[in-house]
Amino acid sequence: xxxxxxxxxxxxxxxxxxxxxxxxxxxxxxxxxxxxxxxxxxxxxxxxxxxxxxxxxxxxxxxxxxxxxxxxxxxxxxxxxxxxxxxxxxxxxxxxxxxxxxxxxxxxxxxxxxxxxxxxxxxxxxxxxxxxxxxxxxxxxxxxxxxxxxxxxxxxxxxxxxxxxxxxxxxxxxxxxxxxxxxxxxxxxxxxxxxxxxxxxxxxxxxxxxxxxxxxxxxxxxxxxxxxxxxxxxxxxxxxxxxxxxxxxxxxxxxxxxxxxxxxxxxxx
Amino acid sequence: xxxxxxxxxxxxxxxxxxxxxxxxxxxxxxxxxxxxxxxxxxxxxxxxxxxxxxxxxxxxxxxxxxxxxxxxxxxxxxxxxxxxxxxxxxxxxxxxxxxxxxxxxxxxxxxxxxxxxxxxxxxxxxxxxxxxxxxxxxxxxxxxxxxxxxxxxxxxxxxxxxxxxxxxxxxxxxxxxxxxxxxxxxxxxxxxxxxxxxxxxxxxxxxxxxxxxxxxxxxxxxxxxxxxxxxxxxxxxxxxxxxxxxxxxxxxxxxxxxxxxxxxxxxxxxxxxxx
Numbered sequence: 001x002x003x004x005x006x007x008x009x010x011x012x013x014x015x016x017x018x019x020x021x022x023x024x025x026x027x028x029x030x031x032x033x034x035x036x037x038x039x040x041x042x043x044x045x046x047x048x049x050x051x052x053x054x055x056x057x058x059x060x061x062x063x064x065x066x067x068x069x070x071x072x073x074x075x076x077x078x079x080x081x082x083x084x085x086x087x088x089x090x091x092x093x094x095x096x097x098x099x100x101x102x103x104x105x106x107x108x109x110x111x112x113x114x115x116x117x118x119x120x121x122x123x124x125x126x127x128x129x130x131x132x133x134x135x136x137x138x139x140x141x142x143x144x145x146x147x148x149x150x151x152x153x154x155x156x157x158x159x160x161x162x163x164x165x166x167x168x169x170x171x172x173x174x175x176x177x178x179x180x181x182x183x184x185x186x187x188x189x190x191x192x193x194x195x196x197x198x199x200x201x202x203x204x205x206x207x208x209x210x211x212x213x214x215x216x217x218x219x220x221x222x223x224x225x226x227x228x229x230x231x232x233x234x235x236x237x238x239x240x241x242x243x244x245x246x247x248x249x250x251x252x253x254x255x256x257x258x259x260x261x262x263x264x265x266x267x268x269x
Numbered sequence: 270x271x272x273x274x275x276x277x278x279x280x281x282x283x284x285x286x287x288x289x290x291x292x293x294x295x296x297x298x299x300x301x302x303x304x305x306x307x308x309x310x311x312x313x314x315x316x317x318x319x320x321x322x323x324x325x326x327x328x329x330x331x332x333x334x335x336x337x338x339x340x341x342x343x344x345x346x347x348x349x350x351x352x353x354x355x356x357x358x359x360x361x362x363x364x365x366x367x368x369x370x371x372x373x374x375x376x377x378x379x380x381x382x383x384x385x386x387x388x389x390x391x392x393x394x395x396x397x398x399x400x401x402x403x404x405x406x407x408x409x410x411x412x413x414x415x416x417x418x419x420x421x422x423x424x425x426x427x428x429x430x431x432x433x434x435x436x437x438x439x440x441x442x443x444x445x446x447x448x449x450x451x452x453x454x455x456x457x458x459x460x461x462x463x464x465x466x467x468x469x470x471x472x473x474x475x476x477x478x479x480x481x482x483x484x485x486x487x488x489x490x491x492x493x494x495x496x497x498x499x500x501x502x503x504x505x506x507x508x509x510x511x512x513x514x515x516x517x518x519x520x521x522x523x524x525x526x527x528x529x530x531x532x533x534x535x536x537x538x539x540x541x542x543x544x
Contacts (some may be wrong), residue, residue, distance in 0.1 A: 167375040170347050174373045175396045175444075176366055185392070189383045267424035268382050 078145020086153025336506025
């Protein structure tokens with residue numbers, strides 16, 4: 001029995017991990033041998049070879065890391081602020097259901113506002129926050145990420161706190177449990193998988209919005225900003241180096257999320 | 270499977286010579302639900318009178334819509350009564366609920382999937398503020414009682430439906446309730462598992478001497494388990510008969526094939542009205 005499930009998992013991992021990796025390697029080979037360039041009619045100036053891109057990253061390690069730091073701090077800072085705020089909104093909506101459900105509809109409406117539209121406005125709004133351009137840019141960018149992450153968390157948190165198994169509230173009542181106890185022992189643990197549903201959306205979204213908000217920031221730093229600056233200067237190889245780094249950040253943060261999910265959701269179906 | 274030696278301290282086997290005290294007294298109970306479309310309110314229970322003695326095994330039997338679950342929920346104080354009186358040991362259902370004297374077993378096991386079997390059984394004791402050492406000992410006892418000792422560290426989804434319902438029963442018994450309220454606890458189980466759990470439930474009941482209210486829509490199940498079967502009929506929900514089941518105890522499974530048993534089943538079946 002145990003062996004069988006193990007085998008099944010192996011088969012699944014082949015299709016979910018091995019095939020994409022093989023496809024990636026194939027693409028890299030086509031790219032490096034310039035077959036890809038022939039297929040899409042590009043030249044090595046606009047589409048530099050992988051070897052060159054990696055060399056640029058290796059040669060400019062300290063500059064790259066400085067920009068990575070700036071982006072990751074904004075993405076994670078905004079992710080944490082947004083998720084906490086979103087969860088808090090979910091709790092408030094659960095305590096006051098009449099107002100809460102309406103409030104959450106407004107929250108989902110806000111999510112329809114494109115980040116690109118709010119990023120320049122936030123830059124303007126935060127201009128008096130600090131005399132240091134780096135600090136006030138950081139704040140503006142973090143707020144953009146926070147807004148992006150709040151919505152998905154608030155909606156999922158509300159669902160997690162309220163979509164309880166039938167009879168579980170009755171059971172709590174039969175134990176004469178108070179509302180606070182019911183929150184701690186039933187609603188909050190019940191919401192944990194929903195938190196991860198939200199994070200699966202908001203972790204990639206936090207990086208994308210961090211990258212985009214950098215485009216509009218006053219202070220020139222961050223992986224996203226470097227992509228833009230280098231394209232403007234027609235330094236495509238360097239721009240590509242930052243694109244690769246941006247992908248790496250995204251993959252790593254998503255990987256950390258999946259590992260955390262595996263540990264925290266152990267035992268759940 | 271039920272290991273009864275381990276609950277020795279709770280054995281309260283009744284002295285047959287003593288008269289049984291009244292545990293639950295229901296007088297003229299009515300429960301109505303407002304109609305959602307603004308029409309006439311729906312009468313779930315009308316004019317129910319019932320007296321249940323301490324240590325009795327009572328089945329509430331009827332088709333869907335007869336108010337049997339509503340009656341159980343009203344006694345459990347999970348549903349408010351519209352009029353009439355319920356007294357449980359001389360107190361209101363609410364007071365009894367707050368004293369945590371009810372153990373409730375719902376239709377579905379309602380186990381918390383993020384907790385292991387042990388920690389699920391532990392849950393009501395945590396809410397009660399029982400010290401950790403006592404809790405651990407008690408959980409072990411309860412798991413032994415329902416024959417799930419080796420499954421303590423498993424998660425609910427790793428267990429079969431019958432095992433989950435055993436955990437549910439262990440959890441209900443963990444806080445030493447005086448009255449066990451069971452709402453169609455075995456209706457989702459297969460026939461074999463059900464028979465096994467019937468036997469175990471009767472053993473646990475005999476040894477702990479708890480009052481059990483058992484909601485079911487299965488006539489054979491009601492007759493096999495109960496001292497008395499309360500027959501409820503729908504539209505409006507009401508008690509149409511109370512049938513005494515004077516079959517000898519302990520009742521072997523084979524009793525289900527006896528003439529006596531089948532006569533009682535027919536008697537119960539014939540006492541339904543308007544179905």
